[in-house]
Amino acid sequence: MEIKNSFQMANSIKPLSLTPNFILPEDKRPQLAQISPLASIPIIDLNDHVTSSLLQKISQACEEYGFFQVINHGVSEELCEIVMTAVTQFFELSPKERAEFFTEDITKQVRLFNYYLKSEGQEKVTMWSEIEAFVEYAKEVDTLMHRLFRLISQGLGLDKDCLQKRMGDKPRLRAQANFYPPCPDPELTLGLAVHTDLNALTVLQQSAGVTGLQVIKDGKWVAVDPIPNAFVINLGDQIQVLSNGRFKSVHHRAVTNKTHPRVSLAMFYGPNTEDVIGPIEDLIDDEHPPVYRRYRYAEFLEKFYSQEGTRRMVKELFELPK
Numbered sequence: 001m002e003i004k005n006s007f008q009m010a011n012s013i014k015p016l017s018l019t020p021n022f023i024l025p026e027d028k029r030p031q032l033a034q035i036s037p038l039a040s041i042p043i044i045d046l047n048d049h050v051t052s053s054l055l056q057k058i059s060q061a062c063e064e065y066g067f068f069q070v071i072n073h074g075v076s077e078e079l080c081e082i083v084m085t086a087v088t089q090f091f092e093l094s095p096k097e098r099a100e101f102f103t104e105d106i107t108k109q110v111r112l113f114n115y116y117l118k119s120e121g122q123e124k125v126t127m128w129s130e131i132e133a134f135v136e137y138a139k140e141v142d143t144l145m146h147r148l149f150r151l152i153s154q155g156l157g158l159d160k161d162c163l164q165k166r167m168g169d170k171p172r173l174r175a176q177a178n179f180y181p182p183c184p185d186p187e188l189t190l191g192l193a194v195h196t197d198l199n200a201l202t203v204l205q206q207s208a209g210v211t212g213l214q215v216i217k218d219g220k221w222v223a224v225d226p227i228p229n230a231f232v233i234n235l236g237d238q239i240q241v242l243s244n245g246r247f248k249s250v251h252h253r254a255v256t257n258k259t260h261p262r263v264s265l266a267m268f269y270g271p272n273t274e275d276v277i278g279p280i281e282d283l284i285d286d287e288h289p290p291v292y293r294r295y296r297y298a299e300f301l302e303k304f305y306s307q308e309g310t311r312r313m314v315k316e317l318f319e320l321p322k
């Protein structure tokens with residue numbers, strides 16, 4: 001497992017009104033009044049025994065939403081709190097203090113951008129104090145990822161190790177903390193643009209009590225409100241391809257609000273660049289011809305980065321003609 005950290009933030013100063021560079025064209029604005037407060041995504045209790053009804057609940061969530069929340073996920077609550085506090089404190093540093101960390105100079109030992117940490121631990125880590133907790137957190141989330149992969153494989157009617165094997169010998173785990181400062185006009189902008197996750201599976205922890213994440217369901221935006229001690233799980237593009245389109249990597253976005261800063265910590269899990277991804281053979285038959293061609297993950301990443309700044313349509317490029 002390889003761990004990479006990156007920290008994203010919006011503007012580091014708090015403007016009284018939005019400067020033009022934050023204002024979206026009218027048709028891209030969030031239309032917050034239209035968000036349904038009633039709909040919610042499925043909640044899965046991982047303390048439940050693995051029965052066919054649990055697997056059915058998971059596969060239904062993966063087919064219909066591409067999202068679910070998990071409770072009793074096995075990651076220590078204390079650790080969750082420590083990492084969220086650390087990340088929040090980091091974003092509360094003054095812009096000047098924070099600026100020190102934002103370097104892309106890979107020769108710097110202390111850096112938060114594109115920092116790679118190998119799990120063997122041979123690299124000296126002299127980052128800010130909570131990094132040890134962070135490594136511990138990453139280990140526990142890694143265990144949860146494996147567990148979710150088994151459940152999702154079984155939900156597809158496959159052998160429980162099937163999906164995990166497709167992640168290869170060197171799967172990657174990348175951490176990304178997102179900070180959304182209070183925004184003077186949430187109607188005019190977005191915290192995070194509409195996107196699907198390019199990796200295989202994402203485990204997201206969000207600030208308690210602050211809503212912001214939304215997913216599309218039947219053409220409508222649904223808020224994914226934080227539940228205490230829960231993680232939001234969402235399927236990335238690679239699972240959609242591996243499942244031959246049965247399980248969905250769904251569009252989602254983060255909206256802002258006027259009063260509360262919001263932090264989320266996403267852990268992205270996926271294959272390594274040399275791994276080959278394509279629909280799993282056991283899911284293909286006469287009635288279910290392959291929807292996607294096989295590709296090296298590096299090829300997918302290359303297409304992904306070439307579409308920077310657009311509403312990316314990456315997996316579509318790998319679709320086979322019908």
Ligand code: OGA
Binds near residue numbers: 197213
């Ligand atoms: C992401 C993401 C949602 C959020 O980082 O890919 O979708 O609520 N984050 O921050």
Ligand code: NI
Binds near residue numbers: 195196197252
């Ligand atoms: Ni995302």
